Amino acid sequence: MAEPNRRINVDLDPSYARKLSSLAERMHVQEDALAGSLLSGALDEADPEASRITEILDGIPGAWERAQESIEQARRGETVPLSEL
Numbered sequence: 001m002a003e004p005n006r007r008i009n010v011d012l013d014p015s016y017a018r019k020l021s022s023l024a025e026r027m028h029v030q031e032d033a034l035a036g037s038l039l040s041g042a043l044d045e046a047d048p049e050a051s052r053i054t055e056i057l058d059g060i061p062g063a064w065e066r067a068q069e070s071i072e073q074a075r076r077g078e079t080v081p082l083s084e085l
Contacts, residue, residue, distance in 0.1 A: 010035070 012020065020038075024031040046056070057063060073079060 010039075 020031055020035055024034045027034060047053075
């Protein structure tokens with residue numbers, strides 16, 4: 001039996017959100033359908049080699065800082081248990 005689709009939420013920078021919206025409008029499709037298709041294509045092309053993944057993650061502006069802030073929020077107890085989501 002095939003696995004069901006899984007839904008994830010992705011926050012886009014405003015410039016990417018505008019670009020996605022514009023592309024979806026021109027293609028006459030829903031933004032979430034286009035985003036899913038684009039992400040699937042990117043994942044198909046992604047190199048699973050660990051050194052390459054690190055390079056990709058290092059290329060995300062502000063990712064390290066956001067990760068560190070998340071760790072600090074968790075230490076301060078500013079989290080929500082998954083069971084409450």
